[in-house]
Amino acid sequence: MTSILVTGAAGFIGSHFVRHWLRRYPDDTVVALDALTYAGSLSNLEDLGDRVIFVQGDIGDEALVRKLLAEHRTEKVVNFAAESHNSLAVLDPGRFFRANVLGTQGLLEACRAVGVERFHHISTCEVYGDLALDSDEVFTETSPYRPRTPYNASKAGADHVVRAYHETYGLPVTITNCANNYGSHQFPEKVIPLFTTRALDGRRLPVYASSGNRREWIHVLDHCAAVETVLLKGTPGEIYHVGTGVEASVDELADLVLDELGLPRSLKETVPDRPGHDRRYLLDSSRIRRELGWEPRIPFAAGIRETVRWYADHRSWWLPLIGRSPVVENDWSAAGSR
Numbered sequence: 001m002t003s004i005l006v007t008g009a010a011g012f013i014g015s016h017f018v019r020h021w022l023r024r025y026p027d028d029t030v031v032a033l034d035a036l037t038y039a040g041s042l043s044n045l046e047d048l049g050d051r052v053i054f055v056q057g058d059i060g061d062e063a064l065v066r067k068l069l070a071e072h073r074t075e076k077v078v079n080f081a082a083e084s085h086n087s088l089a090v091l092d093p094g095r096f097f098r099a100n101v102l103g104t105q106g107l108l109e110a111c112r113a114v115g116v117e118r119f120h121h122i123s124t125c126e127v128y129g130d131l132a133l134d135s136d137e138v139f140t141e142t143s144p145y146r147p148r149t150p151y152n153a154s155k156a157g158a159d160h161v162v163r164a165y166h167e168t169y170g171l172p173v174t175i176t177n178c179a180n181n182y183g184s185h186q187f188p189e190k191v192i193p194l195f196t197t198r199a200l201d202g203r204r205l206p207v208y209a210s211s212g213n214r215r216e217w218i219h220v221l222d223h224c225a226a227v228e229t230v231l232l233k234g235t236p237g238e239i240y241h242v243g244t245g246v247e248a249s250v251d252e253l254a255d256l257v258l259d260e261l262g263l264p265r266s267l268k269e270t271v272p273d274r275p276g277h278d279r280r281y282l283l284d285s286s287r288i289r290r291e292l293g294w295e296p297r298i299p300f301a302a303g304i305r306e307t308v309r310w311y312a313d314h315r316s317w318w319l320p321l322i323g324r325s326p327v328v329e330n331d332w333s334a335a336g337s338r
C-alpha cells in the first residue's frame with residue numbers, strides 16, 4: 001500500500017484527481033491537503049471513505065507538509081493547490097504570489113527535506129502569455145514565458161521555482177501545462193459554470209467586451225488521466241503540455257450553454273473587459289501523445305452538454321457557493337493604476 005499527497009484536493013481539478021486515482025489504484029491512500037479557501041468544498045470529497053485522509057492546511061506550511069510526508073510515507077506529491085481565478089488576481093495580486101509562488105516553494109522545501117519519489121506540478125498554458133486571434137503559432141514546451149497578468153505571472157514564478165528545485169537539489173519533478181478545464185464541480189466563477197448557473201437562475205450572461213477571445217478546452221477527466229500518465233511515465237525535469245486543440249470563443253460558449261438549456265441568446269450581455277484579458281492560448285500537445293501515449297477521450301460537444309446538465313441537476317451543490325467569490329460583478333474600478 002502506498003500513499004500519494006494531493007494538494008488542492010478539495011478544489012475542482014484536485015477533487016476529480018483524487019477520485020480518478022482511487023478508481024485506478026484502489027489500494028492506495030490519498031492524503032488530501034487543502035486550505036479550504038472560498039473555492040474549495042469538502043463536499044467535493046464526500047463518500048470517499050477512509051482511503052482519503054483529509055487535512056486542512058496550507059502548502060506553504062513546511063512543518064505540516066514534512067509531518068504528513070513522514071507520517072504517511074508518501075512517495076508521490078501532486079500539486080494542484082493554487083489561487084486560479086484571473087479576475088481575482090487583477091483585484092488582489094499579492095494573494096496569488098503568496099499562494100502560488102511562496103506556497104509552492106514551501107511545499108518543495110518540505111519534499112526536499114523528507115525526500116519523495118516524484119513531485120508533479122500542475123501549471124497552465126497562461127505562462128506563455130497570449131496569441132493573436134489570427135496567429136498560426138502554438139505554444140510548445142520550449143516557448144518563452146511571457147506572462148501578462150498577475151495570475152499568469154504567479155504560475156510562471158511557481159514553474160521556475162519547481163525547475164530550480166530540480167536543477168539545484170535534484171528533486172525529481174515533472175510539470176504539466178494544461179489548457180482551460182471544464183466539467184462538473186467547477187467553482188461558478190469560471191466562465192462555463194458562471195454562464196450556466198446564471199442562465200439557470202434566469203440571469204444575464206456577462207460576456208466580456210472582447211467576446212471573440214478564444215480558449216482551448218479540455219474535459220477535467222482527460223486532464224486527470226494526463227496527470228496520472230506523466231506522474232508514472234514522465235521523465236524527471238521535463239514539461240508536458242496537455243491540450244486537445246479544440247477552441248471556442250467566449251461568445252460561442254455562451255451560445256452553447258443557452259442552446260443546451262433552451263434559452264434565448266438575447267440573455268447575453270456585454271460587460272467591461274477584464275484588464276489584461278488574454279486573447280487566445282493554444283498548446284502543442286504532441287509530446288505527451290508521442291512519448292507517453294496519452295490521448296484526450298471526451299469530445300467537446302458531448303462534454304459541454306453533460307456539464308451543463310450536471311449543473312442543472314445539482315443546484316444544491318452550487319447554490320451555497322454563489323456570493324462566496326471575492327470578485328464582485330466585473331467592477332474593475334479598483335484595478336486602475338494608483
Ligand SMILES: Cc1cn([C@H]2C[C@H](O)[C@@H](COP(=O)(O)OP(=O)(O)O[C@H]3O[C@H](C)C(=O)[C@H](O)[C@H]3O)O2)c(=O)[nH]c1=O
Pocket residue numbers: 084085086087123124125126178179180181189190191192194206207208213214215250278
Ligand atoms: C468569468 C468570465 C470570463 N469571461 C471570459 C474571459 C476568458 O476569455 C474566458 C475564460 O475565462 P475564465 O476566467 O473562466 O478563465 P481563464 O482566464 O481563461 O483562465 C482559466 O484557464 C486557465 C488555463 C487557467 O490556468 C486558469 O486557472 C483558469 O481560470 O471567458 C467572460 O467573458 N465573462 C466572465 O464573466
